[in-house]
Amino acid sequence: MSISDVLVPVALFFALGMFATLIKSDLKLPPDMHKMIVVYLLSGIGLHGGMELAHAGIGAALPAVLAALVLGFGLPIVAYVIMRMKVDPMNSAAIAAHYGSVSAGTYMTAVAFLTGIGVTFEAYPVVMLAIMESPAIIVGLILAGYSRAVVRKREGGSTDDKQKGVFKHLLIDSFTNGSILILFGTMFIGAIVSEANYDKIEPFFGTLLMGALCLFLLDMGLEAGKRMAEFKDVGIFLVIFGILMPLIGAATGLVIGHYWLQYSIGGVTLVTVLAASASYIAVPPAMRMAVPEANPSFYLTLSLGVTFPFNVLVGIPLYYWAAQYLAGAV
Amino acid sequence: MSISDVLVPVALFFALGMFATLIKSDLKLPPDMHKMIVVYLLSGIGLHGGMELAHAGIGAALPAVLAALVLGFGLPIVAYVIMRMKVDPMNSAAIAAHYGSVSAGTYMTAVAFLTGIGVTFEAYPVVMLAIMESPAIIVGLILAGYSRAVVRKREGGSTDDKQKGVFKHLLIDSFTNGSILILFGTMFIGAIVSEANYDKIEPFFGTLLMGALCLFLLDMGLEAGKRMAEFKDVGIFLVIFGILMPLIGAATGLVIGHYWLQYSIGGVTLVTVLAASASYIAVPPAMRMAVPEANPSFYLTLSLGVTFPFNVLVGIPLYYWAAQYLAGAV
Amino acid sequence: MSISDVLVPVALFFALGMFATLIKSDLKLPPDMHKMIVVYLLSGIGLHGGMELAHAGIGAALPAVLAALVLGFGLPIVAYVIMRMKVDPMNSAAIAAHYGSVSAGTYMTAVAFLTGIGVTFEAYPVVMLAIMESPAIIVGLILAGYSRAVVRKREGGSTDDKQKGVFKHLLIDSFTNGSILILFGTMFIGAIVSEANYDKIEPFFGTLLMGALCLFLLDMGLEAGKRMAEFKDVGIFLVIFGILMPLIGAATGLVIGHYWLQYSIGGVTLVTVLAASASYIAVPPAMRMAVPEANPSFYLTLSLGVTFPFNVLVGIPLYYWAAQYLAGAV
Amino acid sequence: MTLQHDALVPLKRVEIVFDEEGMGELENILKTIGARGYTYIKHAGGYGSRGERSPDTFGLREENVVIILACTVAQTEKLVTMLSPKMEELGGMCLISDCYWVKGAAESY
Amino acid sequence: MTLQHDALVPLKRVEIVFDEEGMGELENILKTIGARGYTYIKHAGGYGSRGERSPDTFGLREENVVIILACTVAQTEKLVTMLSPKMEELGGMCLISDCYWVKGAAESY
Amino acid sequence: MTLQHDALVPLKRVEIVFDEEGMGELENILKTIGARGYTYIKHAGGYGSRGERSPDTFGLREENVVIILACTVAQTEKLVTMLSPKMEELGGMCLISDCYWVKGAAESY
């Protein structure tokens, strides 16, 4: 694996976006372009994952589902405990929820990386990707409710009916959420259409995906760059957390992928990436609504400005190397 | 033709969109995305149709043009007569106009269906698609003018100069309308460029079309689902009409396609789809302006919420079966 | 080269757009669509150019860089001198700046033209494209400053500190400008990624480019058509200038491309197109800020409504013919 | 006001800024008080007791909607009564000022 | 008004809501009455005598534009006279209120 | 005003139209004068001393932003003092009128 192999175009486009904000360029992509590419990318991953799942047998996906739930419920609790060493309860709860969830952009960059160097992987991690959005939101809600009760007891306040409404609302939301729906829906479509029909749409959803991913990461680079400008506001502890936490997640993911799920090197890399990545799509608005006391600048800067760039530029090759190491291949 | 063949991805994407509104998902595609895909799809159909026409000889398209005019002028009158059994004149006129016109989305879904099961078709139906938008608007205007005169006479009012201005304005509009212009313009371009040049743009306008159509139908599913929520407002008569009228149109289309135009099974299916489909692009704003007395909720719900889903999910396979039957193939 | 070869689809799409405004069609493409296609096209040109440069050796690009600077600094001065025969100093300065710069849309249409008729070309003109945006803005600033000083001296005013701030601001802008950044950034990416990785994104950025260019030119045709409606406001002298100046630029470009750079026929054609084209992306907003005294309607109408259509419909084939002539091929 | 009064109807101008998500509830209130006309502008941003709200923030969905309506004093009173508790819950802002409705258009107030 | 009056110019604030399609005609009227400045916001929605008008309705093109201008009483009078019949034909709304123009910017009223 | 005054707080309504590029500077001014709330609408167009400014003009980036804020007389005075020179430099417009703030929402003025 030479250096030029690591220089996957998608990572370079991401770096270009960060560079643009660094030199204060006026480069700006239309917000709708971002939304459109997201719909397209999620559909592409879903369709492809669904087709592969149909081949592999959906029953065999059960361990992946269990692993996704373990990671999705477990990681936020770990994150919360670490956070609480320095940070107030509400911000801790909001930030923790992000780390149980996943980043489809990071996942796809990892897929691009693996495909670029010719490594194959199982169909199951994409199921985990679809599943892991929801549990993290639920744990976030529980942690916030718990923190709020503690705070309130200390202050001698009463229980809050309004919060229960929000809880229910967000619980439903976490299952009807647009991106989850597209992922599951297109997985289903990919699983049931005939091969001939699949081939008709493959050029659009498959062949083009890597190229479109480049423009997506250019945009993500611009957003990450903007958030990096806020490093001094979030403080050194949080920035360190934003690099430490993906490493903790990655270690957990490696263990689960290699020992429990027993996937190939490619598959273990993807499970690791899922565990290491933090959400920046579904979780932030959910936390904004559920934990209005928390500062959105904190969790957005951590997720977008620290963890995402770290995973895209450093984490993915590192996790791949670790997966190789576990498999005895390096 | 197995069940999995019928499960064309485009129809499934449409169903996914409807499902999303059903479960009240927050899934929302940018409005500009819809506009962009429409421009792209119309260009793609136009270019391909134009190229095929140039091969087939444009002179041979004359019967198709005549048939398009017969359908475009005839069907709204049939629709108006049925409507008037229960509905006031102005709403009848506005709704009727929609059924003389066509839905490019339905047409393309039918093309996707036929291509998916390997059925070929003539180049002429695309000419009919381009032509049928205008006559329906004209008939709609005439019916509305007629109804208005009747109402006014009854009330003893005078003729209305303002209405004449609107009439002229919409008449011009129906020929300079953006979608008609793109269809005709790209048909022209497809007909005159060299094959080598056509091949340069084919990957974009041809190979990708089916995939892009999926996202288009996902969006249409969301809109159709929203309109379905208004079923109770439009009433049972109108909902039944929204399924009956495409069947009447289809019967007419079958007869014209098979006996008059003598097309292949694929070609007859497309003519049938044109006759059975209702406009939701050019006609609604035209009727909004020409017949302000009519309730837009009625015609939009009928066209988008009843007839479009019916055609996409039930009609197309049904019309194909009928075309086969007429040709003695089943 | 038959007539059907000249009828490149991109030029026809441009003509279709102009025709649409001519007949007052309501055809309108979403503004974001334009921005998205521009980002995509610039990335596509950049990546491809970068990859070719890496093959050809970046050192050999030096003469192209020099030639770009000569054209970028020289042409606006020529344009200014001609302008001043009839036009006031500030409008002259603003207009002149546009003609030192380049139009990526014209450049790509020329690439489409050459590819369509099977003519190859060097990798260097794309470097010139990336470079020529900045010098013209700088010269425009200098000419405006000079004109302003002259005007002020005549009126007995004092030097203006505010203008210096604008100058510095725009100088920085001209290097951090979004489109220049994308061009240079993707050239860099194209130059360093491995071939295997490049092949993953080629279908998106390469194979589709000609088709996407069609939609881009459809949009440009609409904008050009709108500007043409203002011919009577800008006056006959300016309209003539808008055709004369590209011819002067083209002559310079031919000489530089053929005698100095000694490129192939395709390469000379592209250098000629660069010299003949006028900016409508980076320069107009820069001049709006730097020379608020000038009338934007003048320079936009000239650049978009006269020079762009002239180059796309007449200039490119003409310059190609001239390049052939110089090479002794006709 | 030195304008001819016979072409003008004195009314209240109410200007509300609300979460875009609460727009549905607000429209219900407007229907309840019998408002026969209102205008809204979406994708607005702002700053208030809950901090910044920008339609452009990546990752959050925080948009305001500005609603303007001309209505009678009686309607305004009902509106204020119904809106106050809603604003306590959902945040937002409501301003009232005097205005004149120019006759000509259909009387949708 | 306890603000220092020497920095302020009393004017009329006119607020018009119109069909986006009628914007061209409206701009002509504004030019005729000699308005030297106005501001507009497109893609507005609303409700009025012609029912709902939403920029987001799929299949229809129903957008309002909100126009705000500060002008003198004389200009306002001319505007009212010219606008009333137009509104009778095309619908819409026009409100007038008092305002003060803050000196500083070029006097574009 | 025949509305019950105990639900209303008299304030000034300030309406500013500015270059979208100058929005950052304006927000700084608003923070300096201690404004605790404001609302803005981007992508506005207009006409003024510098001619037309349209968010839709191809090739130029000319957008206005409309800022609305309710604030106290004291804040308004400070704002006028700070804004006047800025407007002299960058253009734009600022109108002031009277309004009432409806109690209920958090007091972000």
Ligand SMILES: Nc1ncnc2c1ncn2[C@@H]1O[C@H](COP(=O)(O)O)[C@@H](O)[C@H]1O
């Ligand atoms: N004093 C004010 N003037 C203008 N707009 C305000 C004011 N206070 C609040 N707002 C608007 O109301 C929205 C919600 O306010 P809040 O609920 O206090 O955060 C803000 O985002 C602003 O758009």
Ligand SMILES: Nc1ncnc2c1ncn2[C@@H]1O[C@H](COP(=O)(O)O)[C@@H](O)[C@H]1O
């Ligand atoms: N009372 C009102 N207050 C605010 N806006 C109104 C009012 N009446 C009408 N409008 C606006 O004017 C537009 C056209 O009104 P109309 O022509 O009556 O349907 C509506 O869509 C609203 O945006």
Ligand SMILES: Nc1ncnc2c1ncn2[C@@H]1O[C@H](COP(=O)(O)O)[C@@H](O)[C@H]1O
């Ligand atoms: N009298 C006015 N009424 C409303 N808006 C105005 C007025 N004058 C100027 N404006 C707005 O302020 C912007 C800048 O004005 P100016 O700096 O004079 O070109 C214009 O584009 C308009 O949007």
Ligand code: NA
């Ligand atoms: Na994670």
Ligand code: NA
């Ligand atoms: Na039909």
Ligand code: NA
């Ligand atoms: Na040039």
